[in-house]
Amino acid sequence: MASESELNAGIEDGVRRRDFINIAAVSFAGVGAVAVVVPLLNQMNPSADVLALSTTEIDISAIQPGQAIKTSWRKQPVFVRNLVAKEIAEAKAVPLGDLRDPETIDQRTKPGKENWLITLGVCTHLGCVPLGAAEGENKGDFGGYFCPCHGSHYDTAARIRKGPAPKNLVVPPYEFNSDTVVTIG
Amino acid sequence: MSFPWAKPYEPTHPLMKWMDEKLPIPRLVYNATGPGYPVPRNLNYFWNFGVLAGAALMIQIITGIVLAMHYAANASVAFNSVEHIMRDVNAGWFIRYAHMNGASMFFIVVYLHIFRGLYYGSYKAPREMVWLLGVVIFLLMMATAFMGYVLPWGQMSFWGAQVITGFFSAIPIVGEPVREWLLGGFVPDNATLNRFFSLHYLLPFVILGVIILHIWALHIPGSSNPTGIEVKDEQDTVPFHPYYTAKDGFGVGVFLLIFVALTFFSPNTLGHADNYIPANSLSTPAHIVPEWYFLPFYAILKAFTFNFLWIDAKLWGVIAMFASIALLFFLPWLDSSPIKSSNYRPLYRIFFWILVADVLLLGFCGMQPAEQPYVILSQLGAIYYFAHFLVILPIVSRIERPLPMPNSITEAVLAKHATDTASASATA
Amino acid sequence: MVRPLGFLVGLGFITALVLAIFTTPLSNEANVAHEFHKHPRHLKLASDGIVLPHWDKAQLQRGMQVYKEVCSACHSLNLVAFRDIADLGYTEGQIKTFAKGFQVPSVNPDTGEPATRDGLPSDYFPSPYANEVAARAANNNALPPDLSLITKAREGGKDYIYSLLTGFQNPPKNLPAELKPGTGLHYNPYFANLNLAMAPPLAPNQVTYADGTKATVDQMSKDVTAFLVWTAEPKLIKRIQVGYAVFFFLLIFTVLTYLSYRNIWADKKH
Numbered sequence: 001m002a003s004e005s006e007l008n009a010g011i012e013d014g015v016r017r018r019d020f021i022n023i024a025a026v027s028f029a030g031v032g033a034v035a036v037v038v039p040l041l042n043q044m045n046p047s048a049d050v051l052a053l054s055t056t057e058i059d060i061s062a063i064q065p066g067q068a069i070k071t072s073w074r075k076q077p078v079f080v081r082n083l084v085a086k087e088i089a090e091a092k093a094v095p096l097g098d099l100r101d102p103e104t105i106d107q108r109t110k111p112g113k114e115n116w117l118i119t120l121g122v123c124t125h126l127g128c129v130p131l132g133a134a135e136g137e138n139k140g141d142f143g144g145y146f147c148p149c150h151g152s153h154y155d156t157a158a159r160i161r162k163g164p165a166p167k168n169l170v171v172p173p174y175e176f177n178s179d180t181v182v183t184i185g
Numbered sequence: 186m187s188f189p190w191a192k193p194y195e196p197t198h199p200l201m202k203w204m205d206e207k208l209p210i211p212r213l214v215y216n217a218t219g220p221g222y223p224v225p226r227n228l229n230y231f232w233n234f235g236v237l238a239g240a241a242l243m244i245q246i247i248t249g250i251v252l253a254m255h256y257a258a259n260a261s262v263a264f265n266s267v268e269h270i271m272r273d274v275n276a277g278w279f280i281r282y283a284h285m286n287g288a289s290m291f292f293i294v295v296y297l298h299i300f301r302g303l304y305y306g307s308y309k310a311p312r313e314m315v316w317l318l319g320v321v322i323f324l325l326m327m328a329t330a331f332m333g334y335v336l337p338w339g340q341m342s343f344w345g346a347q348v349i350t351g352f353f354s355a356i357p358i359v360g361e362p363v364r365e366w367l368l369g370g371f372v373p374d375n376a377t378l379n380r381f382f383s384l385h386y387l388l389p390f391v392i393l394g395v396i397i398l399h400i401w402a403l404h405i406p407g408s409s410n411p412t413g414i415e416v417k418d419e420q421d422t423v424p425f426h427p428y429y430t431a432k433d434g435f436g437v438g439v440f441l442l443i444f445v446a447l448t449f450f451s452p453n454t455l456g457h458a459d460n461y462i463p464a465n466s467l468s469t470p471a472h473i474v475p476e477w478y479f480l481p482f483y484a485i486l487k488a489f490t491f492n493f494l495w496i497d498a499k500l501w502g503v504i505a506m507f508a509s510i511a512l513l514f515f516l517p518w519l520d521s522s523p524i525k526s527s528n529y530r531p532l533y534r535i536f537f538w539i540l541v542a543d544v545l546l547l548g549f550c551g552m553q554p555a556e557q558p559y560v561i562l563s564q565l566g567a568i569y570y571f572a573h574f575l576v577i578l579p580i581v582s583r584i585e586r587p588l589p590m591p592n593s594i595t596e597a598v599l600a601k602h603a604t605d606t607a608s609a610s611a612t613a
Numbered sequence: 614m615v616r617p618l619g620f621l622v623g624l625g626f627i628t629a630l631v632l633a634i635f636t637t638p639l640s641n642e643a644n645v646a647h648e649f650h651k652h653p654r655h656l657k658l659a660s661d662g663i664v665l666p667h668w669d670k671a672q673l674q675r676g677m678q679v680y681k682e683v684c685s686a687c688h689s690l691n692l693v694a695f696r697d698i699a700d701l702g703y704t705e706g707q708i709k710t711f712a713k714g715f716q717v718p719s720v721n722p723d724t725g726e727p728a729t730r731d732g733l734p735s736d737y738f739p740s741p742y743a744n745e746v747a748a749r750a751a752n753n754n755a756l757p758p759d760l761s762l763i764t765k766a767r768e769g770g771k772d773y774i775y776s777l778l779t780g781f782q783n784p785p786k787n788l789p790a791e792l793k794p795g796t797g798l799h800y801n802p803y804f805a806n807l808n809l810a811m812a813p814p815l816a817p818n819q820v821t822y823a824d825g826t827k828a829t830v831d832q833m834s835k836d837v838t839a840f841l842v843w844t845a846e847p848k849l850i851k852r853i854q855v856g857y858a859v860f861f862f863l864l865i866f867t868v869l870t871y872l873s874y875r876n877i878w879a880d881k882k883h
Binding site for chain 1: 696735863865872876877
């Protein structure tokens, strides 16, 4: 350690560089603190095993025309419905202007596979599971689905027609792998 | 907390003035860690470990809260939930390894902090309360660390819980019922795991509370220093901020470097392979050892192999192990020397270093199987441990003739600089 | 008061310890097995150490083949999912096909009876036995351990696993009778008590490697051990890589804090 006078001499011309060092040290601490927050927040995102279940393959060969099944994708109910010609015609007959959430049935199914209506079974009002997928359940006033919680009625294309729900039942992303197997997600 | 030479807090900004009237947190911070807390100017690096222990606790609390979001305290899934964290949770492996090695870092830092206190007589008047609260923190840390080690529900978790709770069964008559009460069963099982998880989450916050008391009690007399001479006036001190915040910043940097090297490059070195085997109540690992930070105490436990008086060996071991920590509570009164710093205590200093070597020896013996020569070494080690505190220390503090001491911290600092300059010019 | 009482207590402990010293025999009971027990041989893998470790994917793939064709007959791999083998360099399509080759437990949707179905990438390697009792019953009451964590769950780690796999041999002539392998046991000097319930699992050319590597016992042991190092810690390489970034960041930070500390203290003697 040098004497008092030598130290003071050193400070005189070094002030700028030395202030810079203090600022740099504090800045590094700040950057480090932010960097460590990333993994601490990222851990709350879906983990690898959850993401691995984010696509589901469904075998639709057993669903007869006019029937529907309830399956699940990402732990949410999914309705897969094999529409008959009459139901498709009913859906097509509705003028778009009458719909709360205007969409044609063609927009809600895949080309050439208009009879396969695949939607989430989650009412767009407050998230209840609508009835109508299983045999004998209330299909509502429009022959599609009926949500018992607050009385939303969906038609044969699962579009909202009556009741509080604001939107049609959501069509999840899906692909036909073959005529009988669909991958959702 | 008020020293005549402390800078008073004088808010200038209207907002700070307003705040000072309603909730004077800025004043508290200023007087606790800001320019309002004058600290002896001659502290060496051993005075960094208090702040580092606080940093280690914060790391444990933060990583622990995050782990608790994914861990499941149920005997049938606990092991796999930890592996789920290691494999599937985003950055889970990092957080889990940080928590695991963070516990070791916490103990390394706290042990250095304790030995600093032993060498420099930090436990002596007027800081007895600081020391007593520190021993309480140490005990709480041990309980927390033990219960945390049970949570992954591996073989060492299970058998560690079995052995430690087995201590209680050494107590005559009430021992066995107490043990069953602690476990909620006859062996560690789901009930044990659940209550340990609950307490493992609770105790760190209790530790935090006692740390606040520890710092509060410290700030009444102010920090001690390597000379052991109390502060006499302002020139003996520097304000905590920026002087010791800067020095602690550097200390935190070095601490984190070691912590990171351990966590990323060698995370399992301080652990035990058996804890990667799921708990099995029907098969004991060949060699049960606790985590490294308990090894000296474990060696003391194992050193007692003889039924003496009406107490059997097992109970002697358990009593001695608890006594080896409990005697720290009496340290301020066992050592009657008015001199704090071992720098001026030639005789005690020798015994201090023997104690350091002794605790390291006990730690080494704690790791070994119950074979010779480790048994006799741990017996000799335990003899010295008790002799040091209960026999040697009270005698030494009576017969010792201290070295001449400077009159003040400033005088010591100036004398040190004079010799430094002299030797510098001599070499030049 | 404290000092006299402390003195008495100290005397009590010390007397108990001194008596313990004089009553404990100074010699150990002879452990003959120690003489024959061998320390594991070192196995060098690409994933070792902290100097640029990496996964040797070709080796891991071969190791997985050994696990699938040999080890999986008795040993489970519960913690590894088919999706995880993307780390080994397999494509999504290959993983799907690979998973399909396994039957995983399921429930017959019509009867509720236990059944099996084709594996999916999200499924885990299925266990060879339904439960521990079945595993013991099929193996002479010895439980084949799960291999997911085996290289972390044994002292000696990968070296031990490699040594064990290559260490089967005839018992030495001077082996005392009580250490000779009994019925259903096999001599292996790397195993703690020298006699292992597992029969030598590997024989030359037991598997046929697609990449043409010669399938010697040593090669297969190396490969499957490398694979088990991966299963024990799939994040190992990432850990080292992130570690370097964090370490060098902190190194610069520490140097800066040191300079800052010297700077702030420059005018203070201490």
